[in-house]
Amino acid sequence: MDRNLALEFVRVTEAAALSAARWVGRGDENAADHAAVESMRRAFDSMHIDATIVIGEGERDEAPMLFIGEKVGKGGPMIDIACDPLEGTSITAKGGSEALAVIAAAEHGNFLHAPDTYMKKLAVGPGARGVIDINETPTWNLQRIAKALHKKVEDLTVIILDRPRHQELIGEVRQAGACIRLIGDGDVSAAIATADSGTGVDVLMGIGGAPEGVIAAAALRCLGGEIQGVLQFRKDDERKRARAMGITDENRVYGMDDLARGHVMFIATGVTNGSYLRGVRYTPYGATTHSIVMRSQTGTIRExxxxxxxxxxxxxxx
Known part of the structure; x- marks a missing residue:
């Protein structure tokens, strides 16, 4: 992909972040989501690309979304897009931290094409790449990660979405002796945190959105980390859509090359302040945004x- 596209995509995430930020702390998730979606769509349509949304959230959320299969752009190179116009809708509505507008881009056919469902995930940074196995127990993985990072298990920090479905996982991680950081939303940010030593996060575990899993895979490919995922269907309708997309093995473990292969780009703009990006700040003349742009081909990371x-x-x- 043309490297100049990465800087063009920044304008798209900036547009979504600027619109969503108007709704920070106002308690309306759908309004914040809708604002981000519509601004991202208009910004996409101003670009000279022939792009298809292959990972979106239109199947799940009631708010209008950039839906799977939607075409954006006004003509140009064929690009596949995985996006979340507002990663952290509840975070934004409550005025919390770590909300982002996010895009991952790849050449046509290089992202996993799957329905909007859940995904069990296991993600680590570069230091523990190659030692994890999502089919093994959390305790087994923590021991392997600790050894790779030259730490004790008690020195590891695991980031997990704070959901009732994770009670057993949380119990086992505590029993193993690792520290836990529970988050309310935003597991793309959480996955990225595993690859940044400054965050203190060593591993992401648990079940979150499959779209976020693909986007996180693009970021971790750029950062040298690793993610594994297994789709978690909640109802028969999701299974039918998955079969229509060519997915027949429900237990398949998706690795980095399955989720996001080839040369990929990852672009994000902060909506609210976080450990990785600052949120939108309004000024007398307009606003200031903080974004990150990553390219796997060169390993370049720009802020x-x-x-x-x-x-x-x-x-x-x-």
Whole structure:
């Protein structure tokens, strides 16, 4: 993919973040989601690409979404897009941290094509790449990760979504002796955190959204980490859609090359403040955004701080 596309995609995540940030702390998840989606769609349609949304959330959320199979752009190179216009809708509504607008991009056919369902995930940073196995127990994996990182299990921090479905997982991790950081939302940010030594997070475990799993895989490919996933269907309708997409083995473990292969890009803009990105800050002239751009082909990671002057900038909905 043309490296210049990465900087064009930043404009798309910035547009979504600027719109979503108007709803921070206002208690309306759907309004924040809708604002981000519509701004991202308009920004996509201004780009010279022939892109297909292969990972979206239109099948799950009631709010209008960029749906799986939707075409965006006004013509150009064929690109597959995995996106979450607002990763952390509840975070945004409550005024919490770690909400992002996120895009992953790859050449056509290089992302897992799956229905919007859940996925069991296990993600680590570069130091523990190659030692994990999602089919093994959490205790087994923690012992392997600790050895790879030259730590004791008691020195590891596991990040887990705070959900009732994770009670057994949380109990086993505690029994193994590792520390736990429970989060309410935002497991793309959580997966990225495993690859940044400054966050203190060593591993992501648990069940979250499959779309977020694909997006996280793109980021970890750029960062040198690893993620494994197994789809977790909740109802027969999801299984039927999966079979229509060519997925026949419900127990298949999806590795990095299954989720996001080839040369990929990952782009994110902060909506609220987080450990990785600052949130949108409004100013007398407009706003300031903080974004990150990653390319797996070169391993280049760019942080971009942008000043947006609303009087002269194209309006995508904010």
């Amino acid at each position: 971009i701080t942008s000043r947006h002057h609303f009087a002269t900038k194209p309006n995508y909905g904010w």
